[in-house]
Amino acid sequence: MCKGYRRRVMLLFYVFFGLGLYLVNCLFQIQVKENISWALRAINQRSDSLPLYRQRGAILDRFGRALTGQDHRTYLAVFPERLTEEEKQQIMAVLGDQLFSGQKLSPVIISNPNQHLLALAQQHNLQGLTLCNLPLRYAGKPLANHLLGYLHPAGGQGIAGLEYLFEEALSSDTIVNLALTADAHQRPIPGIGWKYREINGEKPPKNLVLTIDLALQQAIEELLAEKEITKGALLLTEAGTGKILALASRPVFDPYEPQKSINAPHAPLLNRALQAYPAGTLFNLPLAAAALEVGAVTARTTFYDPGLIEAETTAYYCFPDHAQSHGVLTFAQAVAYACRPVGAEVLKRVGWEKVIAVGQKLGFDRVSGLGLPGEAAGYLPAPAELKDDAGILQGEQEVLVTPVQIAGVLQAIAGNGIYYPLRVVEGLLTVDGEWAWQAPPPRGEQVLSGETASALQEILEAVVLYGTGKKAQIRESAAGLAGSADSGKVDPEGRELSFGWFAGYAPAYQPRLVGVVFLEEEVRAVERAAEVFGEMMRRCLELYLNSELD
Numbered sequence: 001m002c003k004g005y006r007r008r009v010m011l012l013f014y015v016f017f018g019l020g021l022y023l024v025n026c027l028f029q030i031q032v033k034e035n036i037s038w039a040l041r042a043i044n045q046r047s048d049s050l051p052l053y054r055q056r057g058a059i060l061d062r063f064g065r066a067l068t069g070q071d072h073r074t075y076l077a078v079f080p081e082r083l084t085e086e087e088k089q090q091i092m093a094v095l096g097d098q099l100f101s102g103q104k105l106s107p108v109i110i111s112n113p114n115q116h117l118l119a120l121a122q123q124h125n126l127q128g129l130t131l132c133n134l135p136l137r138y139a140g141k142p143l144a145n146h147l148l149g150y151l152h153p154a155g156g157q158g159i160a161g162l163e164y165l166f167e168e169a170l171s172s173d174t175i176v177n178l179a180l181t182a183d184a185h186q187r188p189i190p191g192i193g194w195k196y197r198e199i200n201g202e203k204p205p206k207n208l209v210l211t212i213d214l215a216l217q218q219a220i221e222e223l224l225a226e227k228e229i230t231k232g233a234l235l236l237t238e239a240g241t242g243k244i245l246a247l248a249s250r251p252v253f254d255p256y257e258p259q260k261s262i263n264a265p266h267a268p269l270l271n272r273a274l275q276a277y278p279a280g281t282l283f284n285l286p287l288a289a290a291a292l293e294v295g296a297v298t299a300r301t302t303f304y305d306p307g308l309i310e311a312e313t314t315a316y317y318c319f320p321d322h323a324q325s326h327g328v329l330t331f332a333q334a335v336a337y338a339c340r341p342v343g344a345e346v347l348k349r350v351g352w353e354k355v356i357a358v359g360q361k362l363g364f365d366r367v368s369g370l371g372l373p374g375e376a377a378g379y380l381p382a383p384a385e386l387k388d389d390a391g392i393l394q395g396e397q398e399v400l401v402t403p404v405q406i407a408g409v410l411q412a413i414a415g416n417g418i419y420y421p422l423r424v425v426e427g428l429l430t431v432d433g434e435w436a437w438q439a440p441p442p443r444g445e446q447v448l449s450g451e452t453a454s455a456l457q458e459i460l461e462a463v464v465l466y467g468t469g470k471k472a473q474i475r476e477s478a479a480g481l482a483g484s485a486d487s488g489k490v491d492p493e494g495r496e497l498s499f500g501w502f503a504g505y506a507p508a509y510q511p512r513l514v515g516v517v518f519l520e521e522e523v524r525a526v527e528r529a530a531e532v533f534g535e536m537m538r539r540c541l542e543l544y545l546n547s548e549l550d
Helices: 002-033 035-044 085-095 115-123 161-165 214-226 280-293 331-336 340-350 352-361 389-393 403-414 450-466 525-549
Strands: 047-054 072-078 108-111 129-135 158-160 175-181 194-199 207-210 232-238 244-250 302-305 308-311 314-317 327-330 425-429 435-438 479-490 496-506 513-522
Touching: 047 108, 047 129, 072 115, 085 115, 115 129, 129 175, 158 161, 214 232, 214 244, 214 525, 232 403, 232 525, 244 525, 280 331, 280 340, 280 352, 280 403, 280 450, 280 479, 280 496, 302 331, 302 340, 308 340, 327 331, 331 340, 331 450, 340 352, 403 450, 403 496, 403 513, 450 479, 450 496, 479 513, 479 525, 496 525, 513 525
Parallel strands: none
Antiparallel strands: 047 175, 072 108, 072 129, 175 194, 207 425, 232 244, 232 513, 302 327, 308 314, 425 435, 479 496, 496 513
């Protein structure tokens, strides 16, 4: 009897003991392990959220500095259901009743709030009103607008430039919300009342890394503004790698309202660094290269300039005073002075077939390989099409080149005959900072012999020292070639407008930067192009060399 009683007591003890452990465990789960979860559920019951924007990958320069998202704009967020009747009356006095006309009073965001709304948000501490800063995709001042491209104003997807090319990588399904968490009295809870929250999706964005150098890009944008260049392009590349360090085109467009530029004068949406224009006297580059390659001349071969070229019924003179001539001069001097009669004599020795072949090797008739939308291939006519030697040397016939093509040619000359394809993209980074994809390292191609490149370097130094490019002189030394072509237009004062080029590199004896200046339909276009080139190199060489020391 006693044994049975003890057994029942022990059984009840174990049952209640086990039940007690179970209850303790439940309390532990609720109060400790699930405390945060239950707290969030409680908070969410008193939370409103307002979608602000969809995250998009950043576009970075070669040092990881942001080219996008630099600036912010102030917006006003309104949560109508969190406002008291008195507060609603205050807002209605400024905005009217459009916020409170619907059945469901959803949160809204107001861009560019006026001073009265800002005063309400800042001074009256309304419970359902707050200011928020949203990142702007593009800078307030022009910053590689044509290269970066722009987004669809409504849909937000990239439709031009790098934004278009890398839309899949840059886009994401992560949404950033502004959440308001209130207590039972509809007052924001201190510390957690207003919060930015990311709603992560399955597709995080990637960041696009470029070869562009932010400091150099800003420098050439400022230079374009200072020189009041209305139509043209500036381009800087790194000697020996083909990396584009800065690229700018004018005129610019508003990336937030690109549709306004579709029919605007001077085609602001056009990236002039990628468009083909008359090479004019820049055609002396493939001519000189071909003559040197086949051994028809050396830099010191002497010629006599009679002062004119006679072509059937037309005569082309070297000087406005037809009695003047350069007399006896070397081939290097002839190129430096853009002496066309000597050019015509050299052309007879070489022949168009060889000149065109060298032009093709230098990339004159094909796209650069950048892969950017809208890049032109230029135009290099077949030898059979070339009948007027004098006209071509005068820059009158349509040999068309792009600024990026010319930059590639100068890369080859500065690099002892090795051509490096231009590139502007380094790769893609994940949100964790790991490379998702990297551009392969550049591979150079020997397109000119070392002897030819060395002779061309000597000639291009002469152009800047005493020839048509004297205005491009800088303290560190530079080498380059000026080019001009008639546009057939005049300005309101009757002055001739022309296309002006200057392409070169600096320093002359140890090239670090290759630059191209193109000016479209300018007065004194060649002189201005040389001036702009010199100023660009003065500013950018210092910035570039300092960045290497950091």
